[in-house]
Amino acid sequence: MPNLARCSAVFLPGDPARTGRFAFHPPMDGEPVPAVPPGGDVRAEQLTLVGPDACPHRVAAAVLDVGAALPLLTRGRRHPDASPSVAFWGAAALTALGLTARGLLLPGLSPAGHDAWRAGPLTAEDVEGLRRLAASMPPEAHAFPTGTAPDGGALLPEPERLLRGFLDAVADTLPRAPAAALAAGGPVLTAPEPRQAPGLRAWAADVAAGHDAGVRLSLRIEAVGSEGPAAGAEAVTAPAFRAVLQLHPAGDPTRVADAAEVWAGRAEGFGLRARLDALPALHRAARAWPALSPLLSAAVPDAVEPADEELLELLGEAGRALAGAGVAVHWPRDLARSLTARVVIGPPAETGGAPVEEAASGGGGGSAPPPLLSAHALLGFDWRFTVDGMELTRAELDRLAESARPVVRLRDRWVLVDPEEVRRARERQPRKVTPLDALGAALTGSTEVDGRQVAVEPSGWLRTLRDRLAEPEGGHAELAQPAALAATLRDYQLRGLGWLDRMTSLGLGACLADDMGLGKTITLIALHLHRQGDPATAGPTLVVCPASLMGNWQREVERFAPGTPVHRFHGAGRGPAGFADGEGGAGGFVLTTYGTMRRDAARLAGVPWGLVVADEAQHVKNASSATARQLRSIGARARVALTGTPVENNLSELWAVLDWATPGLLGRLGTFRRRYARAVEGGDPVAAERLAALVRPFLLRRRKSDPGIAPELPPKTETDHPVPLTAEQTGLYEGVVREALAGIAAADGIARRGLVVKLLTGLKQICNHPAQYLKEDDPVLAGRSGKLELLDELLDTVLAEGASVLVFTQYTAMARLLRRHLAGRGVDTQFLHGGTPVPEREAMVDRFQQGAVPVFLLSLKAAGTGLNLTRAEHVVHFDRWWNPAVEAQATDRAYRIGQTRPVQVHRLVAEGTVEDRIAAMLARKQRLADAVLGPAEDAVTELTDAELAELVSLRGGAR
Numbered sequence: 001m002p003n004l005a006r007c008s009a010v011f012l013p014g015d016p017a018r019t020g021r022f023a024f025h026p027p028m029d030g031e032p033v034p035a036v037p038p039g040g041d042v043r044a045e046q047l048t049l050v051g052p053d054a055c056p057h058r059v060a061a062a063v064l065d066v067g068a069a070l071p072l073l074t075r076g077r078r079h080p081d082a083s084p085s086v087a088f089w090g091a092a093a094l095t096a097l098g099l100t101a102r103g104l105l106l107p108g109l110s111p112a113g114h115d116a117w118r119a120g121p122l123t124a125e126d127v128e129g130l131r132r133l134a135a136s137m138p139p140e141a142h143a144f145p146t147g148t149a150p151d152g153g154a155l156l157p158e159p160e161r162l163l164r165g166f167l168d169a170v171a172d173t174l175p176r177a178p179a180a181a182l183a184a185g186g187p188v189l190t191a192p193e194p195r196q197a198p199g200l201r202a203w204a205a206d207v208a209a210g211h212d213a214g215v216r217l218s219l220r221i222e223a224v225g226s227e228g229p230a231a232g233a234e235a236v237t238a239p240a241f242r243a244v245l246q247l248h249p250a251g252d253p254t255r256v257a258d259a260a261e262v263w264a265g266r267a268e269g270f271g272l273r274a275r276l277d278a279l280p281a282l283h284r285a286a287r288a289w290p291a292l293s294p295l296l297s298a299a300v301p302d303a304v305e306p307a308d309e310e311l312l313e314l315l316g317e318a319g320r321a322l323a324g325a326g327v328a329v330h331w332p333r334d335l336a337r338s339l340t341a342r343v344v345i346g347p348p349a350e351t352g353g354a355p356v357e358e359a360a361s362g363g364g365g366g367s368a369p370p371p372l373l374s375a376h377a378l379l380g381f382d383w384r385f386t387v388d389g390m391e392l393t394r395a396e397l398d399r400l401a402e403s404a405r406p407v408v409r410l411r412d413r414w415v416l417v418d419p420e421e422v423r424r425a426r427e428r429q430p431r432k433v434t435p436l437d438a439l440g441a442a443l444t445g446s447t448e449v450d451g452r453q454v455a456v457e458p459s460g461w462l463r464t465l466r467d468r469l470a471e472p473e474g475g476h477a478e479l480a481q482p483a484a485l486a487a488t489l490r491d492y493q494l495r496g497l498g499w500l501d502r503m504t505s506l507g508l509g510a511c512l513a514d515d516m517g518l519g520k521t522i523t524l525i526a527l528h529l530h531r532q533g534d535p536a537t538a539g540p541t542l543v544v545c546p547a548s549l550m551g552n553w554q555r556e557v558e559r560f561a562p563g564t565p566v567h568r569f570h571g572a573g574r575g576p577a578g579f580a581d582g583e584g585g586a587g588g589f590v591l592t593t594y595g596t597m598r599r600d601a602a603r604l605a606g607v608p609w610g611l612v613v614a615d616e617a618q619h620v621k622n623a624s625s626a627t628a629r630q631l632r633s634i635g636a637r638a639r640v641a642l643t644g645t646p647v648e649n650n651l652s653e654l655w656a657v658l659d660w661a662t663p664g665l666l667g668r669l670g671t672f673r674r675r676y677a678r679a680v681e682g683g684d685p686v687a688a689e690r691l692a693a694l695v696r697p698f699l700l701r702r703r704k705s706d707p708g709i710a711p712e713l714p715p716k717t718e719t720d721h722p723v724p725l726t727a728e729q730t731g732l733y734e735g736v737v738r739e740a741l742a743g744i745a746a747a748d749g750i751a752r753r754g755l756v757v758k759l760l761t762g763l764k765q766i767c768n769h770p771a772q773y774l775k776e777d778d779p780v781l782a783g784r785s786g787k788l789e790l791l792d793e794l795l796d797t798v799l800a801e802g803a804s805v806l807v808f809t810q811y812t813a814m815a816r817l818l819r820r821h822l823a824g825r826g827v828d829t830q831f832l833h834g835g836t837p838v839p840e841r842e843a844m845v846d847r848f849q850q851g852a853v854p855v856f857l858l859s860l861k862a863a864g865t866g867l868n869l870t871r872a873e874h875v876v877h878f879d880r881w882w883n884p885a886v887e888a889q890a891t892d893r894a895y896r897i898g899q900t901r902p903v904q905v906h907r908l909v910a911e912g913t914v915e916d917r918i919a920a921m922l923a924r925k926q927r928l929a930d931a932v933l934g935p936a937e938d939a940v941t942e943l944t945d946a947e948l949a950e951l952v953s954l955r956g957g958a959r
Helices: 002-006 066-076 084-101 124-135 159-173 179-184 198-212 259-263 272-288 290-296 308-313 317-324 356-360 394-403 419-427 435-444 460-469 491-505 520-531 547-560 594-599 601-605 626-632 651-661 669-681 685-698 727-745 749-768 770-774 786-800 812-824 838-849 884-891 914-925 936-941 945-952
Strands: 008-012 021-025 043-050 056-065 105-109 115-119 215-224 240-249 328-330 335-337 339-346 379-387 407-410 413-416 431-433 446-449 452-458 510-512 541-545 566-568 589-593 611-615 639-642 716-723 805-809 829-832 855-859 874-877 903-910
Touching: 002 066, 002 084, 008 084, 008 159, 021 043, 021 066, 056 066, 066 084, 066 159, 084 115, 084 124, 084 159, 115 159, 124 159, 215 272, 240 259, 240 272, 240 290, 259 272, 272 290, 272 317, 290 308, 308 317, 317 328, 339 419, 339 435, 339 460, 379 435, 394 407, 394 419, 431 435, 435 446, 435 452, 435 460, 435 685, 452 460, 491 510, 491 520, 510 520, 510 651, 520 541, 520 547, 520 611, 520 639, 541 547, 541 594, 547 566, 547 589, 547 838, 589 594, 594 601, 594 626, 611 651, 626 651, 639 651, 651 669, 651 685, 669 685, 716 786, 727 749, 727 770, 727 945, 749 770, 749 914, 749 945, 770 812, 786 805, 786 812, 786 874, 786 903, 805 812, 805 884, 812 829, 812 855, 829 838, 874 884, 884 903, 903 914
Parallel strands: 215 328, 335 413, 339 452, 510 639, 541 589, 541 611, 566 589, 611 639, 716 903, 805 855, 805 874, 829 855, 874 903
Antiparallel strands: 008 021, 021 056, 043 056, 105 115, 215 240, 339 379, 379 431, 407 413, 446 452
16 A cells, blocks of 8 residues: 555546546656555556656556545555645545535436446535645646647646546446436446446436536415405415426525516526526426426416316325426425324223322232223223324314315414325224223334324323333332242342232233343242232242253242242143142142143143243244143233243244233234234334334343343353364265255245255255264264364363363254264263153253263253253354354353353354355344344245355365
C-alpha cells in the first residue's frame, strides 16, 4: 500500500461505467517509486499516459478495477507520502460512497447500450460540491490523452466530466441490486457482467427524463366551496375539490409556482424552458393518473376537478404511481387522514370492575384460579374509530358511510377517508371473547380481524393483569421461600419461584426454560412445598420425565424436602397411580416416565393432582404424538413445563409446550402457524416482536451467561478441532458424493429428500470412521480415522492429568467402536444409550461422579439432557449434530451449577467436508436471530442440486 500511495493514480473510464479502471504508475520525473508487483486484483499493463511535458509516454502501470481500487484510495489518501492524485481520488471515492449510501442511484443504459447504474439525482448542493472538487483535480489525476491539440500537445479529459464518470463507475459497481430486475422486467442491472439491453432504451430514457428534467411537477389538492357546515346543519358536509398543477426547479425543490403563473410569465425564475420541460413530465403524470389527461390539451395546464372516484384513486395505486413518476401530491394542511380502528377489551360494564383486585393479587399466596379466567367469563370486545386522534361517534361513522365521499368536512376539519374503509368500519359490531383470547390480545397489543392486525387496548382488571404479567421477574413483592425447604434458594431461583406461584395461582400454566444446571428442579420442589400451605392449591405433584431423570428427582426431593413422600409410578410392578389411602402422602411427589404415562394415562387422570410437571418438555414438542395427547388428558390445578430448549427445531414445538401448559393461549396450531410462525421464520421482525410479547409472560428464560445468574461458575472454553481425512476416508467420501449426486439429480419429491438424507448420513459416518460406514463386523480401527487419532491424543492428555471426560456421539454404532478401541488401549469406559435400563443409568452416573470411570461414552439423544455429570472437566463432541442447541444441552451435563473446575469443550470437525460447512449453511438459512428453522434435515433436503454439491464437495484436508 505505501508504494501505491506514492504512485500517481489515473482513472480510465469505460463503457459501461463499472468497467472503468485505475492505473497506478511511478512519477515520470524525480526519484522513481518501486512498482507494486502484480497479483490478486492487480494487473501489469503498458499504458500511454501524458507526462509533465504534455507529451504522451509509454508507462508500466499497476491496473485495478474500480471495486478493488476503492479501499486502496480511501486508505491511501491518509498516507503521509500520498501523491496529489491519490489524495484527490481518495476524496472522490469518499464522495462517491456517500452518494451511494444515500441511495442516489439511477438505472439506465450506457452510450453503447449496456445496462448501467449512475449517480443521481443530485441536488444543487451536490452539483456545487462536485464542481469544487473537480476544480482541485491535479493534472496527473487525468493524465491520459483524449486527442491532440492544434499545437501538437495532448488533450486531457475535462475534470468535471471525468469526476462524474468516476461517480457513475462506483454507482455501477457496488449495488447491482436485485430489486432493479423487477423495475426493468428482467435480470439486467443485477449481474456483474455487462449485458446489452436495447429493448430498455425507451424505459431508460423515461427514467432519465423524469430525474434530469429542468423542472418537476407536484399537485396541490384544494377544496372548492363550503368551508364548513352552517349553523344547525349536519355535522358532515361534502365539498368539491380540484388538483392544481405546480412546478419546481429540479435543482431547488423548495421553490414552487403554479403552472398558471408560469404560463402567464409571472413566475420569477421560470421561463420558456420550464414550460418545455414540464410537458414530458406531465405526459408521464397523466399515464400514472389519467384524471390529468385534460391538461395535455389545455392551453394552460392549470388544474382539474377530479370526480370522487378519481380522487379516491389518489389514496391508492394512482398516488403510488405518481410518486414513482416523481410527482408529489399535497393535501390540505388541516386534512385529517387515515381512519384507524382499535379494540377495547375488558370486563363488561355490568361487572363494575370488581375482579380487578382479585386478578391483580393472584400471585399472592395460592388463591384458587379466579373465575375471570374461565371459558365462561366472557369479556367485552368493543370497537373505537379515530381520524388523526379524533374519536368518532357511531352517529358520525354512520353519516360518513352514508355520504360515500372520499373527502368530507367533519367538525370543522377536512377528513380524507376511503368510503370502503368506512363501510367496513360501520359493519364492525361489539362482541364477546374468552379471557385467554383477551389476554393474548392485550399482551401483544393487537388482534387479527379478517386477516388484518388491529390495535388492542385492555381495560379494567385486564389492563392491570397485562401490566403485572408483562415483566415476569419485576414489579412484584418477593416471595419467601418455604420453611420446609432444606436449602437456600439463590436470588434468581427465588424470583422464579415467585413467578411460578403468580402464574399457577391465576390458573395459568408456565414454562421455566432456564439453562440446564441452573436449578429448575429445586425451584419446582420449592413451588410444591409453597402450594401445600393453602388448601386451595395443596395436593400431590405428578412429575413426568425421561427415565434417566427419575433417580435424580427422587434424590433431589429427599435431599431438599425431607419428609415429603416420593412414589415411583414405573416398572412392571407399579402400584397405584397416586398415593394409597392411609399413606399420608397426599402432598407428595409421584414420578413417572413419558412412556409409562402414555400407557397408563387413564389411571393417572383419575388422581386430583395439585400440580403436573413435564420435565424435559421437549419430549412432547410434537403435539400430534400419542405422548403429547395422553399428557393433555391428565388434569391438574396447574401445569408447569421444564425445559432448557423450548424450541429445538421450529416454532410449532413452542406452541405444543405452551398450549399444554395453558391450553388455548396461542390459539389453534394452524392459526398459530399462519399468524406467527411462518412470518417469524420468514424473517418478519414485527411478527417476531408480537410473538415475543405474547410468549414472554408465560416463559421464563435465564442463561448462565446472564449478569448475576451464576457468577461462581468457572470458565468454559469451546474449541473446534479441524481434523484431516485419511486417504481411505477421502476415497470413500468422494465416491459416495459422486454416486449420490447423480441419483439425486434424477429424483424428485420424497424420493429426492430421502436420497439427500441418506447421503448426508453416509458422509457423516465416513467422517467418523470408515468402519462405521462400511458396517464392518471385526474392524481394524487404528490408523483409518483422523478423528479417532485426535481423540487418542486428547484422552492421553486428559487421563495424564487425572481428569474425566464425556464423549458424545449421535451414533450408538460409533460409540461401540470407540469403546472397543479404547478397551484395546487399556482405557476404562462405560457407555450410556437409549436401551440402558434406568437402574443401570443411575449406577453409571454414580460411578462416574465418584471417579471410578474416567471416560463416559454417551449417546447424544439418550444422555443429552437431565444428567448431572459435574465430575467431567472435558466434553468431546465426536460428531456434529444438526442443532447447536442440542449440543449445548449435552455440554451442560458437565457445565452446570456444582461444577467447580473449568470445562473445556472439544468439537471434532472433519476438515473440508460437510461437517465443516453445515453450521455456516444453517446460519445463512436462519433469517432472524430469534426465529428458528424447520428441522435441519428439511433445510438441507430443500437445497438445489448446485447448493447441495457445494455443501458436500470435498475441499482439501485429505492426506
